[in-house]
Amino acid sequence: VQARPTIGVDVGGTKCLGVAADAEGRVLAEHRLATPDDGAGLIESIAAVVHELGRAVGDVAGVGVGVPGLVDGTGALRFTPNLPGIRELSVGALLGERFGDVPLHVDNDATCAGWAEATLGAAAGKRHVLLATLGTGIGGGLVADGRLLRGANGFAGEIGHIVVDPSGPPCPCGQRGCWERFASGSALARFADEVIGEDQTSRMLELAGGRRADLRGEHVTRAAAEGDPIALGLMDRFGWWLALGLANLANILDPECIVIGGGLIESGGVILEPTRRAFHELVEGAEHRPDIPIVAAALGERAGAIGAALLARPTGASPM
């Protein structure tokens, strides 16, 4: 007898990406919708993704949902800096009404991605894993001694909001100089916007369709991968900031492996090379400790959805 599939939905700053997956995390179907900017719309969109996937695969054994920010044990999204206007949203209760008796698991999005990468992705078999997803912000999924590190309320892993420069730019969370202001996809877009200035010949600008307002981090990594010297210079700066936060986290957590996820990592090499160089300079006692590999997520942008599907399995992927 084949175990029934589960559905996982990953809510990002721009899209809700859902998959139906089997017990080994193999993707059977995928569906995505834009992320709405209000709570009621978000619940509708998640439900629509789930229903579409349910239609594709039939009977499911559970539904998992990953949302960014502080998610408590009841499945409530308490605070989420990168979905402005959404807070104190009872995701678990509101979705639960719609799914009848199908078990529902609501979790932090990067926690889901970290679990997927640590069990069947780039860090499969490793017991101490740090996952950082670079998107609108930076999410963190932490695995310590083979188990998810959740903290007292399930709020652990908010790594994007470690302050690394108190005089840095303001962050939607209310602080200044959070790490994600320097090392997320939106940070890279900001760096690019600054250096492009009035330069109409920029390759990065061309990739963004000529509109500075449409610049995204991916345009920079793509231009860098093509060899654009200005984009390559930005990657050095970006890699240094990325490495700074990773070194902070490595000093605290001592992982055996660091996995970088999120849309930006599709152009892996241009990000990872400068990051690895800078990390070696920044982590405490680099010459006196084993090297910590920094690798790209193996499950790509689907990591969060796959992890949500794994954590939704009734038999449990022993999440705690």
Added chain:
Amino acid sequence: VQARPTIGVDVGGTKCLGVAADAEGRVLAEHRLATPDDGAGLIESIAAVVHELGRAVGDVAGVGVGVPGLVDGTGALRFTPNLPGIRELSVGALLGERFGDVPLHVDNDATCAGWAEATLGAAAGKRHVLLATLGTGIGGGLVADGRLLRGANGFAGEIGHIVVDPSGPPCPCGQRGCWERFASGSALARFADEVIGEDQTSRMLELAGGRRADLRGEHVTRAAAEGDPIALGLMDRFGWWLALGLANLANILDPECIVIGGGLIESGGVILEPTRRAFHELVEGAEHRPDIPIVAAALGERAGAIGAALLARPTGASPM
């Protein structure tokens, strides 16, 4: 039958503090020596403290030693920024030769202190605990889900070396702007030295015996406790930086309780009040999460030595 006592020695930047303790962590004897500045001298001093305590209490069941920095599973001190000139010191092997068949456990000093505070100190009964010890540097002891968070190599908890201002002062670890440059005992002494300048009437200077070179953090906290307005102003600045790093760590780890240890905390209130105020402004989503109490270590400066003694018990205090 009474279980035999164990001995614990905590190696700090200035002193080696040892205790003999019973199975409940009650202190039966105490001895201290200055911390020498070379590896051979350090081994001699630890051994001397252990022998003195052994003479006091007789047969012991084990010896635990806490040293600052990166301590691996073999008991080697790989790297320790605040004991200049000491690195790659095989503490376990060198001490083991001297103690015959008495079991020896070598660990990070703040890990020991964190274990003591989480099992029988200020966080007794709590399952998610962050301990920060403020001394020459800042040490970290992390307890997650009731177990010590050690990481892949036992190097977890190097919280003093999270960079919080990349343009900040140089740190002995090789970076700039590490948290311990702003929130340790030596940081507070530096702040005081800056504001005192040529002011010969400073109460802080008076407490330091009139010699700026002898200024320590404790002189500032003592002057602040007396009501000295300049010292009180420094405590606001110091508390803000202390809270900044604690908020970073709370965002990552989601502890239910934060314990502040180290010699500086003897004047608890003058540190804790400004720190609590700033922490509430700095932690992510303060209005949307349970309050995280910030409290003084209950075991005072002995926490590390008591923790080392507990971790040295053969039956084990389930350290992992």
